Amino acid sequence: MLHRQCCCLPFIFCFLFGILAQTDTEFGTTPNTASTVTNGETVSSATRSFEVTDGMDSTGTTEGPLPQDPTTALSVTPAVTTDVCVCDLTPNFCDIGCCCDTVDCGVDNLTSVFTGCPQKAISGDCIEKWMMFHANVDPSFVTVTDSLFCFHSGDDKVKVLAPDHLPVLADSYHFSPPKPTSVGHSQLFYRADDVIQTYFSDSSVQGLLRQPSPGVTSLCLNRNPARFLRSQSLSCTRMVTRQSCSKDPNLNALSYFSNLKLSKIPQPAKEQQLELLIPVLPLSAWNAPSEQKDTCVDVAKKVEFIITYTDRGELHNATVNVVLAPVKIDQLLQQVHSIQFKPVTPRKSPQQPIPLVGLRVGAGVFGRFDGAVEPVTIMGTSQDDVCSATRETILFAQNTIKGCTFSSSATDCSEMRHQIYQILRGTAIPDVMAMNSGSEPDWTRVLKQECPINLEETCDSGCVLPYLLSVQVLWARMGLLHLPQSYILGAKYIFQCRKFKCPLMSPITLTTEVAFADMTVYPKPFQGFGST
Known part of the structure; x- marks a missing residue:
């Protein structure tokens, strides 16, 4: 509710700059x-x-009595020229009140540091830029400077100067006694x-x-x-x-x-x-x-x-x-x-609760195999690291790598290929994968990249067989920021292959890896105290 009041441009413009000017002049120094x-x-x-x-002045010393009028402390307002900075009197030192001494002062725009600098004309109503979170207006009606956000209608005839009474350095450089602290609201x-x-x-x-x-x-x-x-x-x-x-x-x-x-x-x-x-x-x-x-x-x-x-x-x-x-x-x-x-x-929760249909970390991943919904599995482990028919369910958001040693006396490429696929992928690759949990989940496609089959290959010439299965699962958090739901976006089975002669003279290593990739795109945070 508070930040919406910031968009009342005319009122805030008058109020803020009035308070800022008063703050800088009245509260610049305080009594001990x-x-x-x-x-x-x-x-x-x-x-x-x-x-x-x-x-003090740029030399660090003072001469004569201290001035009592705050406006007389810095009475010099040097002119700014495009060719030579005539008020840059001290090399490698920021001359106080010199609006063009940008190199020594280390600030590109000194209008926000010193008073008396030329101001650029801006039409419309202005507030400080940090207070504007979002503007649903025609960009042609908006002017943004280093510190101001200004809105003007198409028929604006009045032009205002960027206010001179923002808290600026020179307003506080005086030797007069500080005024009592007071603030009006x-x-x-x-x-x-x-x-x-x-x-x-x-x-x-x-x-x-x-x-x-x-x-x-x-x-x-x-x-x-x-x-x-x-x-x-x-x-x-x-x-x-x-x-x-x-x-x-x-x-x-x-x-x-x-x-x-x-x-x-x-x-x-x-x-x-x-x-x-x-x-x-x-x-x-x-x-x-x-x-x-x-x-x-x-x-x-x-x-x-x-x-x-x-x-x-x-x-x-x-x-x-x-x-x-x-x-x-x-x-x-x-x-x-x-x-x-x-x-x-805290943010008010919606009047009607949103069902928690997203996947929890560590929950089992399900797929549909020829119409039947079953857990998606990978090869299991055995005590002696020898490949077996044991299967383990893939758990959501948990990266996994499994391996085992495979031996076979098969003398046919098709038979050996079938044995290896049974170990790496199980009975089959799921047609689709459940995106979320619940009795009626949404489904997403599963892509696959298997090894090419050459009908003329023989055991002597070598069989192109898979030895590694990489299961890549893309997921993202979706929905409200304070109640995000985790969804699987898609999956891909990729087999890596090479030639083996049969029968195998020595055991080979088969590997399965599962990797979850977070594809969440978060909104950019608003400036200020938060978003709604």
């Missing part, structure tokens, strides 16, 4: 409080130092791409769930808000020093969940209801980082949140798992921060 939880609204002094560094449930509200029980501080991400450099920034239904993993780096090993909360697993609670639904800033909060539950107990022989041990290397939600847009449960690793002192650590959203309500 008593809480040390790195994923919430507050950050440590170590994290604050990274943010100040990001606010007009509904009592989370919509796609809404920020997730948090609450610190020890300090009674509200905030937002953050997902650390890389900035222009690979260093981690803690400003990026996690967004409802946007499951993703981000990698960034942190410097591990002797001081940060034990004091930087970003390296401590405890800081990612201690006293942290999530709001089930969006709540007004001054009306926090404790019964609408869910705790973030750790999946284990982790040690705090400590220094041992020039190595910082028990450092948080990977942090993964799993958040379940109901079909009403409410958060149901939240867990966190942390992977620890040792890191050498004065070395960079690559952290992975993952947030996964999963529905808590």
Whole structure:
């Protein structure tokens, strides 16, 4: 139900970009409080130092008083030319705000990184591309960019610019004091791409769930808000020093969940209801980082949140798992921060149960021989590995290989051929094979490739006889993804042959092999939180 609301293009377009703009400007930096939880609204002094560094110019130094107006921090908007990048002032370094410095910044399109870059005109209503799962519209009415999915009718006369207020890097590069955290929601449930509200029980501080991400450099920034239904993993780096090993909360697993609670639904800033909060539950107990022989041990290397939600847009449960690793002192650590959203309500089963007619693994395979339904068999085994009349049933999805030694005193090619076929295939090859189980199964053809017979062959010249039987069975899972049924699609008997003189001077080896090949074709997964 939630994802269908994502297709209301005009409403979502206005709502999402309004919230995104507010989030980037109001929540870009956060005040330092008593809480040390790195994923919430507050950050440590170590994290604050990274943010100040990001606010500096390309030389890494500042001169004069700090500007109080956020819009004056990056006032230069370089022009983009097709021939020369005039704002590329520092070789081999990404110049902040330079829209054409794509080589040094390592990004082909910097319009999503810096503000003030020329925007391409797009007509119609737009939403972020990741939110569009499928569109049943004429492709001529759709425009897709690197980040946007836009729909326009044939008589559109109004053209809109790709919004300038997406969360972009330059909007957060300023030195003014951060504004208090507040977030406004007009509904009592989370919509796609809404920020997730948090609450610190020890300090009674509200905030937002953050997902650390890389900035222009690979260093981690803690400003990026996690967004409802946007499951993703981000990698960034942190410097591990002797001081940060034990004091930087970003390296401590405890800081990612201690006293942290999530709001089930969006709540007004001054009306926090404790019964609408869910705790973030750790999946284990982790040690705090400590220094041992020039190595910082028990450092948080990977942090993964799993958040379940109901079909009403409410958060149901939240867990966190942390992977620890040792890191050498004065070395960079690559952290992975993952947030996964999963529905808590299982799919509703159909009102009338679907009969389980598919084949189970290990079930016997049946065929029809001249109208009679019997098990399909292969040669059996004997204690002394000598070929016998023993037969074993072919079991579904179980590959098998059997072998035995064959001896015969026959002096006629036809007689010896008949003896070998009796061992390899039994009485006969099935005409058709049951595709599924049940009293009235469906049937599929069985192809066969036997040895050629030469009417003029003799024992002296050599008899063309089979020595190996390969039974190839194709099968696939069919039906609903949550209730798949296994069906046999077809089978083929292939005999491999060679010449033998008779009577046989020494025993020969006969072999039978059965191979099941899975031919299932699975649908491509939808982007976002799943398919229906």
